[in-house]
Amino acid sequence: MSTIEAHFHLSLGSFELKLELQLPASGFSVIAGSSGSGKTLLMRCIAGLERPQFAYCKVKDTVWEDSLRGDYLATYQRPLGYVFQESCLFPHLTVQQNIDYGRQRIRLKAVREIEAVIELLNIGQLLKRYPAKLSGGEKQRVAIARALAVEPQLLLMDEPLAALDQAHKYEILPYLRRLQTELQLPVIYITHSPQEMTQLADHVVLMEQGKVRASGELQAVLTRLDLPLAQSQRASSVFTVEVSAYDAEFQLLYLQFSGGVLTVPHMSLPKGSQVRLQIYARDVSLHSQPPMALEAFNSLPAQVLAMLDQAVGYTTVSLQVGRELLLAQITRKTASLLQLAVGQYIYAEIKTAAILS
C-alpha cells in the first residue's frame, strides 16, 4: 500500500516539533491534539511553508523534501491543496476567479472537469460573487473547491470548520463526507473536535507537545485505554456495519456486522448500505449471563481485552466483539461483582448507538 511519509525536526524558539509519521495515502487521516501540540506546524511542514532543520517528506512515489540529500520542492511546486482555518479567499477576485487562480497555474493538463467539484460543493450560484458577500460556510466551501480545482495529490485541511458556528458546521460536514466517498484523494485533516474525528477519520494521529503520541486506525486509537480519548467522559468506539433489514412498524434498522446484529431506531436506509456506528462507552453495560430471549435486543457476546480504572469509581473495559473493538464504561463495583478479568467471555448490552453517516 502506498503511503505518505513525514519526518520532521523543527525548533521554533522553545517549541520543538520532532516526529516520524507514516500515513496511508488514501482516506481521511485526522490529526488531533490540544492547541499548541504542533498540528498546524506539521501541516505547514508538509506543505513546504516551513523549513525544518531536518525534513523528509514523501507522498506516494514522489519525494517532496529530503534535507539530507538537499532535495526540496517549494510550496508552489508541490501538487497539494491547502484549506486554511480562515478561508483565505482572495478578496479582490470573484468566486470563479478564486477557483481559476490555481487552475491557471497547474502545469499538468486539467483532467477532471471543474464542474464536478462545483456541483459537489454546491457553489454554482455563488460564482460571480465576491468573498465579502459570502457567509462563513459558503466561504469555506469555495475554499475547498479552490483547493480541489488544482487536482492535488494530497489535500491538507487545517481545522476548516473551526471558524464556523454549529449550524454552518453541519452545513459543511456532509460535503466533507462526500469528498471522502467520491474523490479518491488522501486528506490530512486537523481538528480538535472529537465529533469531526469520529465522523470523518479513517486514520488518527494524536499529537502531544510536538510529538506523535499515537497513530493508527480510528477504532484502534479510540479504544486504546492508555490514551486520553478512552479515558474521557465521552469515550466511544466506532465501527462500520451493514444495513440488513428495516422494521417499518417500529422504525427499527437492523445492522449486521461480524459480532452479530444490532437494532437502532432510525429512518429507513437501503439494504446493504454501509454506515458508521458510534457507541459511547457509558451506553454499554456488561452482564455475565445471556439476556432473556424476549429482551435479547442489542446484547452481544464479547471478550474482555483490557481494563483500566478511571477516576471516581469507574472502570473502562475494552472488548472484542466479532472483529470489532468496543469500549464499555462501568462502575468499579459492577466490575468487581462480575469478577471481570482479561480474557473472560461476557455479554455486552448496547443501550443506544448513533449512526454517523
Added chain:
Amino acid sequence: MLGAEDWTAIFLSLKLAGLTTVLLLLIAIPLAWHLAQTQGWWKTPLNALVALPLVLPPTVLGFYLLILLGPKGWIGQMMQAVGLETLPFSFNGLLLASMLYSLPFVVQPIQAVFSSFDKRLLEAAMTLGAHPLDAFLTVVLPLSKQGFLTATVLGFAHTIGEFGVVLMIGGNISGETRVVSVQLYNHVEAMNYQAAHGLAALLVLFSFAVLLSLYYLNRGK
C-alpha cells in the same frame, strides 16, 4: 496672465514630478516590502534613514548633494572619470535630488499597506501553484492599491512643492531646472507681484485639489 516662461516652468515641474514619482514607485515597492517583512537589526535604522528627508531642512540635503555630486565630490569625480557630465545644475541632478527628497512620501504609505497585509493570502497563492513573485504581483499588489494611490499623489505633490533643494542643486536655468516654485521666487524678486499671484494661486488650487482627491479616495475605501 501666465507668460511663456511660466508655462515652461509649469511643464518642467510636471515632468520632474512625474518622473520622480514613477522612479520612486519602482524603488519603493521592493524597499517597502523588505521593510515590512524583515526582522533584521537594520530594520529600524533603515526606517529612520528613509524618514530623514521629512525632518531635514531641504537646504541641508541640497548642500550635501552639491558637495558629493560636484566636480570635487567623490561621486562627481567618478562620473567625470568615466566621461559623464556632473549632475549639479542639470535636470538629472534635480531628478536625483527630488527622489531623495520625496522618498518617505512614497515609501511610507506603501510600507503601511504591506505591513498590514495578511501573509496567509500569499501562502494560499503559493499552495495554489503560484511562484512567490507571481503571488506578489497578482495578490499583494492589487490588494495594496490604496497605498499606491496615496504614495503617488503625495510623492507627486511633494515634488511639485520643493524649493530649497532646487535652489541648492538645480539653480535657475530656464527649461532645465527652473521649476514653478523658483519661477515664483523670481517674480517676487523682480517685484512682479501680478505674475507671482497667478502662479501662487495656481499652486494653491493644485494643492487643494490634490488633498481633496486624496481624502475622497481614502474615504471611499
